[in-house]
Amino acid sequence: MLNLTLKQIQCALADGQLDEACRLLQADAAVGACRRGQKLTTQLAAALVQRGRDHLAAGRLDSALQDCNKAAALGGGREEIAALRQAVCRAMQDKQQTHQRRAARLATAEQQIGRGWLTAGLNLLADESSPGAAPLKDRALAERQRLAAAATKIDDALQRDDVRAALALLNQVGPARLHDPALARLADAVTERVVAYVTEQVHAGALDLAAKVLTDAADLDDGQGRLERLRRGLAQCRRAADYLQAGRARQAAVILAGLRGRWPDAAWLVQAAQDAQHAAEAAEALQAGPLGLLADSIAATEIAGTVTPSLDAVAPSIEQESDLMPRPPARPDSPGADLPERFIMQIDGVGAFLTIRGDAVTIGPVSATPRPAVGLLAGAHLPTVTLERHEQDYVLRSTDPIHVGSQRIEQRLLTDGDKIALSDRCRMRFNRPNVASGTATLSLSSAWLPRPDITRVILMDREVLVGPGAGNHVQTAAVDKTAAFYLRQGRLCCRSDEPVFAGQRLLTADTPLPLDEPLRIGGLGVVVSTRCD
Secondary structure, eight states: OHHHHHHHHHHHHHTTOHHHHHHHHHHOGGGGGSHHHHHHHHHHHHHHHHHHHHHHHTTOHHHHHHHHHHHHHHHOSOHHHHHHHHHHHHHHHHHHHHHHHHHHHHHHHHHHHHHTOHHHHHHHTTTOOSTTHHHHHHHHHHHHHHHHHHHHHHHHHHHTTOHHHHHHHHHHHGGGGGGOHHHHHHHHHHHHHHHHHHHHHHHHTOHHHHHHHHHHTTTOOOSSSHHHHHHHHHHHHHHHHHHHHTTOHHHHHHHHHHHHHHOTTOHHHHHHHHHHHHHHHHHHHHHHSHHHHHHHHHHHHHHHTOOOOOHHHHHHHHHTTOTTSOOOOOOTTSTTOOOOSEEEEEETTTEEEEEEOSSEEEEEETTSSSOOSEEESOOTTSOOEEEEEETTEEEEEEEEEEEETTEEEEEEEOOTTOEEEEETTEEEEEEOSOTTOOOEEEEESSOOOSSTTEEEEEEOSSEEEEESSTTSSEEOSSSSSOEEEEEETTEEEEEOSSOEEETTEEEOTTSOOOTTSEEEETTEEEEEEOOOO
């Protein structure tokens, strides 16, 4: 029986059936005990080593390693077996490193293509033949064709002198225009046209069209500050309009007079400045006359605690005398009106603050759909983030990864002082000035709202604290002690140690504040404006 097995092993070895020879040899332990069996074992081990070398040369590393292991099981620690194992392990390591380098090259190419560096991405893929390279090449070529088509459309729009269409097409391209030479030149041309168009609209008095185009041009930079000066000029116009609506013609006249030097060709601005000056002089003349003396008397009486009927209180009894007199509908900005979810707190000597109520606030590009509560003049490609208030904690959630501090996150519990970056050019700081209050603030360091005069956002919980200390949400030295603006049955009230006046009317701590009217708290002037856009 042993001779038969030895004969079968010898035949299998001669026919090159090494795996069958190994099976027969390992199946009968007596084979290795005889001299002839030992000789066949040595021959089989040598044949396995040679076949392993052939597999190694052909790149079949797994098969080479299997033959090496079989030879080691037969021939022990022979030198040629150890050399084969070392060569196979080195080849496997080289293959793994090559695979890692190829994967890194593909990842880098994908990143470059995603950022708009199409030529750099294609150069990385030039000598790449792996299956993952073909889709990236197709993507880069398709993007290049898209950019070329966009450049043609933008150039056609400029030829037609259609600035708004050219700007809309440029915004659709996104950040890729920064890395395409043709689009970069067209972006410069569009910027020049935007500056000229906005200036022309301002001179013509079409401030709404000028503001719309500047909003769409949020990502443009002419490198000379002209767009920024136009934005600030329009913000001053909006501020003058707010002053006029609040009955503060003198402040509006000062702003309009300053704008005349910026836009000397705007004829309407000359007339508006004169009209505001005349309105201010007329109002001051009225205040200096008998009506002003009567107003001072009424204010003094209210301070002393005497109840004096106002015209608002008398009006209902007059109307009741006749059913033929139509009753005007209640104004939404009248005293006691419900406070809207978004409003502006304009504080003299400090600035304007976009104030938002609610436990969830969205922040993102003003062009996003749906429009976020805090709409920023930023690229449409940026993500929209949500700040959610849970009791007194704020959780930030983003549709795409953003940076908070040095970490790239999609969700995080915010702490006082956290720096939030939607992009390198859109940054803000989160603060909780008072740990006892659930109200927080966002300071826009390199992000812009449609109103450039607003650089901070207040996320109102129950109250907004205004005063001289660091624990206030708005710091000002105009008052000696903190004034608390708080919600009472959906309406805004103010509690302060100093008297609160709305015009000449003295308000108590429980009296709802009138909206869109100037308020005076000691030496502090405040307007709670419902005009947020």
